[in-house]
Amino acid sequence: MAQKTNPKSRVHDLLGAVLGLFAAIVMATSPWQVDTSGPYPFYKGALIFPLMALGLMVMGSVPSFIRLLRPGATDSWHLDGGGLPRRPAVVLSMAVAFIIGIPMIGLEISCILFTASMLYYLGHRSPKIYVFWPLLLSGVFYLVFKYFLDVYFPTPLLLEYLGG
Amino acid sequence: MIEYMSQALVTTFTCSNITALVLGTLIGIVVGILPGLGPMVGMVVLLPFTFALPPAVALSLLLGVFCGGYFGGAVPAILMRTPGVPSSLVTSFDGFPLTQKGEAQTALSAALVGSLGGGIISVFILIFLAPALAHVAASFGPPEYFAAGLLGVVLVVMAYREKLAKGLILLGLGLWISTVGIDGPTLVPRFCFGTLAMQNGLHLVPVCLGLFGIGQTLMLVERKILVNARMSLTRRTLDFSKIAATLKYWKSLILSGVIGTFVGLLPGTGSILASFLSYETVKKVSGRAEAFGKGAPEGCLASEAGNNAVPAGAMIPLLTLGIPGDALSAVLLGVFTINGIYPGPLLLIKEPVLINTLYLSMLLINIVAFVILAIWLRPFAMVVRVSNTLLASIIMSLSLVGIYAVNTRLFDAGVALVMGTLGYILLRLEWPVVNLVMGVVLGEILEERLRESLSMSEGNPLIFLERPISLFLFVATFLIIVIPVLWDSRKARIRARNKGRDFS
Numbered sequence: 001m002a003q004k005t006n007p008k009s010r011v012h013d014l015l016g017a018v019l020g021l022f023a024a025i026v027m028a029t030s031p032w033q034v035d036t037s038g039p040y041p042f043y044k045g046a047l048i049f050p051l052m053a054l055g056l057m058v059m060g061s062v063p064s065f066i067r068l069l070r071p072g073a074t075d076s077w078h079l080d081g082g083g084l085p086r087r088p089a090v091v092l093s094m095a096v097a098f099i100i101g102i103p104m105i106g107l108e109i110s111c112i113l114f115t116a117s118m119l120y121y122l123g124h125r126s127p128k129i130y131v132f133w134p135l136l137l138s139g140v141f142y143l144v145f146k147y148f149l150d151v152y153f154p155t156p157l158l159l160e161y162l163g164g
Numbered sequence: 165m166i167e168y169m170s171q172a173l174v175t176t177f178t179c180s181n182i183t184a185l186v187l188g189t190l191i192g193i194v195v196g197i198l199p200g201l202g203p204m205v206g207m208v209v210l211l212p213f214t215f216a217l218p219p220a221v222a223l224s225l226l227l228g229v230f231c232g233g234y235f236g237g238a239v240p241a242i243l244m245r246t247p248g249v250p251s252s253l254v255t256s257f258d259g260f261p262l263t264q265k266g267e268a269q270t271a272l273s274a275a276l277v278g279s280l281g282g283g284i285i286s287v288f289i290l291i292f293l294a295p296a297l298a299h300v301a302a303s304f305g306p307p308e309y310f311a312a313g314l315l316g317v318v319l320v321v322m323a324y325r326e327k328l329a330k331g332l333i334l335l336g337l338g339l340w341i342s343t344v345g346i347d348g349p350t351l352v353p354r355f356c357f358g359t360l361a362m363q364n365g366l367h368l369v370p371v372c373l374g375l376f377g378i379g380q381t382l383m384l385v386e387r388k389i390l391v392n393a394r395m396s397l398t399r400r401t402l403d404f405s406k407i408a409a410t411l412k413y414w415k416s417l418i419l420s421g422v423i424g425t426f427v428g429l430l431p432g433t434g435s436i437l438a439s440f441l442s443y444e445t446v447k448k449v450s451g452r453a454e455a456f457g458k459g460a461p462e463g464c465l466a467s468e469a470g471n472n473a474v475p476a477g478a479m480i481p482l483l484t485l486g487i488p489g490d491a492l493s494a495v496l497l498g499v500f501t502i503n504g505i506y507p508g509p510l511l512l513i514k515e516p517v518l519i520n521t522l523y524l525s526m527l528l529i530n531i532v533a534f535v536i537l538a539i540w541l542r543p544f545a546m547v548v549r550v551s552n553t554l555l556a557s558i559i560m561s562l563s564l565v566g567i568y569a570v571n572t573r574l575f576d577a578g579v580a581l582v583m584g585t586l587g588y589i590l591l592r593l594e595w596p597v598v599n600l601v602m603g604v605v606l607g608e609i610l611e612e613r614l615r616e617s618l619s620m621s622e623g624n625p626l627i628f629l630e631r632p633i634s635l636f637l638f639v640a641t642f643l644i645i646v647i648p649v650l651w652d653s654r655k656a657r658i659r660a661r662n663k664g665r666d667f668s
Contacts, residue, residue: 005594012330012593019333023340026355034347034354043623046347046354049611053339053603060332079593088382088588092581095378095560099568099577107565115557122385122553133554141565149216151569 009079010071013064020061027054087122094118106156107145111138172520175220176528184217184225185525189533192232196248197547198555199240203233203249205380207495208373209559212566219503220518224525226499227475228533230492231283231526234435234472235533238275239545242464243268251435251471254443258456258463265459272541273406274461275468276534278417282469283530285421286428286476290483291523293429294512297484301509306616307628309485309508311637313610316431316487317602318641324596325648331599334590338603341366343611361575368498370567371604374580375597376491377563379587381556386592402538413462416446420469427470428477431489431602435471442470476526483507483519486609491598494605 026033034047042048067075094114101110115134124130145151175181188210195206206229214222237249242259255275262271304312321331344355345365356362420442427438446466447456456463478489479496486507488494500507505515512519537544567580590597621627628634 005592007594012595015589015593015595016330016333019337023333023336026340030355033357035352038350038352040350041623043618044349044615046350046352048618049607049614050340050343050354053336053343053607056336056339057333058336060329060336063329082386082592085382085386085588085592087385091382091385091556091560092585095564095581095584098561098564099574099581102568102574111561111565115561118557118560119553122556124551124553129551129554133557137558137561141561145565145569149213149569152572153568 016064023057188228192229193236196233196236261459278465278468286473310613342607374583375587378584424470424473425477428474
């Protein structure tokens with residue numbers, strides 16, 4: 001069971017520094033990311049506002065950088081005792097597979113596989129749950145998105161392959 | 165005026181609007197009752213479905229979730245001391261002691277009457293205050309809009325001033341995200357990293373749905389936030405005799421509703437402050453301060469009236485200035501802009517039927533939510549028994565398919581997953597995610613107004629200080645930054661002096 005989040009954990013500084021570093025890199029490379037060769041002066045141009053936003057990020061991350069490089073005697077990496085986020089990471093991987101699965105095997109099969117595997121992984125061992133709910137959700141998605149909203153879903157590559 | 169109102173009445177009572185309103189309220193109550201979800205998750209999951217709907221219907225659906233969520237949040241706070249929405253924590257101060265005394269019905273009646281009263285009072289304040297504020301805002305030019313937007317952003321950042329650096333980083337990130345894609349005035353691609361998909365920009369829907377829907381779901385998967393073993397309620401419906409008994413606190417109800425509306429009006433303050441301020445004020449004014457915290461129905465009523473007045477309060481700056489006060493109204497702003505409607509002072513003149521429909525829908529939502537919970541109190545309360553992992557699976561798959569359906573682009577679903585990962589990290593680290601959303605929503609407005617203002621003055625930034633309203637707003641922004649900093653340093657000095665005295 002996770003405890004209360006430690007506001008002084010060095011994890012905060014690490015995240016702040018990573019975001020600040022990202023902003024600094026984007027800022028440094030912005031002349032190549034944004035074409036400013038047009039007729040617009042800088043104050044009307046496309047770069048003034050993004051530079052202000054990135055500047056804000058860099059400014060906000062300075063304390064994190066300092067604390068990360070020169071930690072106090074009592075600073076620790078302890079965050080909340082919850083450990084590494086294995087369950088969210090696995091669920092996230094499944095979600096990525098679900099998204100990739102939609103153009104490969106189609107919405108319905110992808111949805112059934114994703115929901116069933118997620119429910120099984122999260123501890124549901126009764127087939128009533130990990131078979132019934134995926135089938136129900138898949139049916140609801142078909143009705144709502146394909147039948148009523150007429151949303152275009154790509155033809156599954158697998159179906160194209162099997163159909164020749 | 166009467167003509168617009170009669171047209172609005174017809175629009176409000178169309179079958180589609182009533183269906184959306186009731187459905188939104190039902191969903192809002194459910195997500196409000198479920199601790200760890202809340203109205204934001206409900207709103208963002210429903211967001212993709214609103215694109216196929218007319219603006220009035222879409223807004224009724226989302227406002228139903230917004231207001232319904234606050235109604236529902238009180239139920240687990242009273243019965244299990246687990247607030248469904250954070251602001252209901254204050255309701256549990258008196259609600260749970262009443263439940264322990266076997267008077268759960270009294271607490272629930274007071275909370276629901278408070279929610280209904282607070283909601284209705286705030287809508288009436290909205291109806292009278294919005295035109296007055298819009299009248300002032302009608303004289304606004306780009307510098308004034310920029311100054312007002314900046315004031316809104318600063319208020320949100322300063323609301324989390326104990327996390328100032330984190331708030332600045334997230335605000336900057338949000339503002340930067342809003343610039344990704346092709347720049348409107350110059351037609352130049354910005355920060356697309358050589359990809360074609362990024363040229364369309366990072367839309368509000370995948371960003372919000374990722375941050376709140378997927379991020380919160382990942383938290384749910386990890387933490388198992390829902391606690392459901394202790395829920396019990398003997399009566400199926402609300403005890404109507406108790407409702408009549410709570411009406412004697414009508415003065416507290418009006419006071420809390422007014423406080424809640426004005427707190428909701430200020431960007432960044434949020435419903436917790438509204439709830440807490442209303443509770444504390446009523447406690448002082450009532451003359452029965454000693455009973456509060458031990459099971460005073462008046463406490464439940466004040467807290468719920470305060471937090472349920474926030475949605476209508478937050479609509480005032482949104483409708484008149486186009487500035488959302490919190491993440492929930494930021495999502496509503498997204499619905500407006502996606503439908504080609506730009507909130508601002510002219511909105512009340514240009515779209516009088518839509519605005520009046522909105523007012524009537526908000527009034528109806530409060531009544532519908534009250535009636536639904538009064539009649540089906542126990543079935544709704546038992547919603548907390550639904551398995552959290554099952555909920556997580558449903559929300560995750562619905563979010564991903566819903567995001568894809570908006571633009572039929574798998575890229576958007578990918579954006580949502582990246583944002584979901586970021587949202588999970590930020591939620592776990594308790595960073596102020598609202599700053600990121602405010603940045604994304606207000607980024608476009610702020611950038612447009614800044615560039616317009618600088619174009620007017622040919623690059624001279626002093627334009628912001630040369631116009632009286634803009635100058636006033638800048639001075640207000642400056643004071644909002646400086647006063648809390650001075651206040652904090654004064655408190656620190658006093659603390660240090662007292663410490664020194666203790667040692668000597």
